[in-house]
Amino acid sequence: MPSHTFVLNGRPVTVEAPDDMPLLWVLRDKLGVTGPKYGCGVGVCRSCTSHLDGEEFQPCTRTVKDCAGRSVTTIEGLATGDTLHPVQEAWLACDVAQCGFCQPGQIMTAVALLRRTPNPTDADIDRIQNICRCGTYPRIRAAIKLAAARRPRA
């Protein structure tokens, strides 16, 4: 079986898996990294959203082979030790989560958005496609704005 090496949450990992196995199942079933959630398997719900070389992506529609030699960050790799990422802190401050299942993906999407667009407008936030069936969207919006406002200014 082919072997694939990539960086996962800052550490190199090597895993044996078929080339065409979606990274989501490599993470969940082979590596035990369960922060990225299965919600649809076709890149629509975006519950699995993580980062590939710092850009948001959906591991359910990206093969492990595609990720070889690259850097994958899941929700587990966002905090620094016990120090949460500012977006995670904003999520706590706004008490965003309800069932919580989509929130790892929502947070990873928000982090990527804020990297691209440090002060997102409502229209920018409207372009987020992640589904939240509990309907936490208004608090997601508030948390993104809070995280943006808390960024240290140059």
Next chain:
Amino acid sequence: MLDGVRDPAPGPAPPAHPPARPPEPAPPPARRAPPICTSIAPSDIAPSDEGGRPGEAPTTGRRRFLTYLLAAPTLTVAARIGLDAAAPASAPAAVRNTAARTAAAATAPPQLLGLPGIPDVVDLGDAITLACLPTAHLLVLEVTAAGRAVLTLPRLEVGQGLTTAMAMLVAEELDARLTDVDVPLSDGRPELLFNQLTGGSTSVRSLYEPVRAAAAAARARLVTAAAQHWNLPAGTLRTADSAVLAPDGRRVGFGRLAAAAAAVAVPAVPATPKPPDRLRVVGTPTGRIDARDIVTGRAAYTGDLRIPGAVPTVVARPTTINGTLASLDASAARAMPGVLGVVRIPSGVAVLAETFDQALKARNALRTTWHPGPVAHLSGADIRARLRDAHPPFLLPPLLTPYLDGEFDFAFVNHAPMEVLTAVADVRPGRADVWFAAQAPIVAQQAIAAELGLPQGAVTVHVVRGGGSFGRRLFFDAALEAAQVSRAAGRPVKLMWTREDDMRHGRMRPASHHRVRATYGPLGQVLSWEHRAATVRTDLGHGLGEALTGAGFDLSLAGLSLAQGFFLLTEKNPYDVGVPTQLLAEVALDMPTGSWRSVYSGTVRVADEIMMDELARRTGQDEVAFRRARLRGTLGRAVLDTVAQKGNWGRPMPPGQAQGVGYHEENGGRVAYLVELDATDRADPRVTRAVCAVDVGRAIDPRGLEAQLTGTLVDGISVILRAGNHIDNGAVREGSYADFRYARQRDTPPAVEIHLLPPSGPPGGAGELGVAAACAAVANAYARATGTSPRSFPLAF
């Protein structure tokens, strides 16, 4: 008295003798201390705080009424009492309350008086609370030697915030730090009978008093243990921050008292929960206790559990709903890498593999043919026609009286929780363990035991937090399949429905058709209101009927089906609209249906609220004023007034945009939404602003309550505008969120305001309350923005 315990009045200093031992650490744990376990006697939880609380409106004496019902507990009796209310002189006390309220309504001319409906005097939450009473004393709260207060919760957490609310109750009555409280979910406990059903917005209503009582009793024992240890009068001690405090400043943590407190036979201080004016945790906005686990990805759902040996499993399913397997060739699938087995089960063909990816690929490689399912000859239009034909005729022919008719269609709606159904099963000879998010674990345990031919006690249902539910997890479809597969394959399995599985074969809110007729007089007074609802039969086979029977409701005596009983216990027109009659007709189709957040109210009351708007316009009245004049009770009027004022009702809107309102009361609460909707592009309407006012009696966590009402707003936007399911030749058309168009960020308003009214009584249920009012507000705003009369939902479908 209690106040003296919690906040000792100035008085003589306690005896100044040296402590028997240094205050800390004390008392030394001689051996591993047993936790103290508190349970409460049923008599402790006889609700006593429903009337006469300072600052709270008097209530109707519901619980006293229920006590009365216990003696003669049938729906027939309740209905008869409703009629008797016209003669208060001969009615028992509780009935007089109802009669008095009805009489008060007479001061609001020119309405005819409506008879109180069944939910006016006893609703579903009352019934479930009553069913839970005999086992309420089996709730267990432990204080461990490590200082944790552990409430093992016989309910399911699916995002509704119940674990946080219950932790707050424990922290409140124990005077513990919230961070010292744990609320794990209890395994299925058959001895709880009906007291482990999460549904009907009954959890807070049925647990509020028992949990408070348990925590207050635990606190009394901890105080007593500290008093004995210090040789001080218990009445001089206080509790705060998970510790007992002496007047001289000494302090001992609950953990250190846990062993001694377990030996306290009779507490030396009262074990009475705090009166409302002393609550400091309840009513304070609080973040979820599991929020950090969620944002770090540590929160574990069933699919995240690491049960040794449980292998990924998926099931190939028929091409039509409830179809059956005609032929199977699994040879190619079995030969694929990672495949560990192929097993036939009644609902399809299960594939076991080392990873879900391999299981899914092997599933695709199965060669199957399927017999058509029992509704393969039906599509959406056929089902709608059957529903139309199912209505009994209206009772009152209009004759010369003006009337307004409305007919409404609501599509099937999938529950679509984010976490797909997942269950782990480990079936061994003579026993089985099953892990899943179970709203009705006892019923699941019974069914799985029966399926496996095991005694009920040989099956353990481990309840795991759920990633949303909305009613879906009342059913245990995946758990039953997992048990079947595990038995057949002889190994533990982790069985997952794909999103497409749940969309095509999962349960749905049944499609419904509604026929509403209101007759009215020359001054706009409503003379009669008839609502005929016809739905595809809702599967309620998850223990609800047993709970109602356990509460003493013999539906058969009244000639009612379970669904009709449920309908009567929940559906209530909150207005004085003359003589209201509401009937439910069910069309039995062999399809997977189930209760969807707010159940019948999510359609019945939406149709009613649309009719209220149309009736107001027909009679030349303002939609809010029309409702206000007819609402029974001041609490509802306060909610409506608040939403109208905060939402700036009536403000000028540009062409193509409008405001809309919706009101609903149920589960011991009442709520109104005002939304603003932009329908400039009629095919792509958007809610641009939403304001909500709510009174749930008493909010335990206002922040959690706001979250629920935000969620129901988004539900309303979704199911009224875009989210539903089509049936094509016995199959569901939609397959994922790509075509099941639940709202996304852009569909929701940037601004949502939620206004909580001051406490007005005991806590009501909040998880479902908002759906009907939110749906109605969206539909009414669309109607006003477009000048149309929306009749079929979702609108853009």
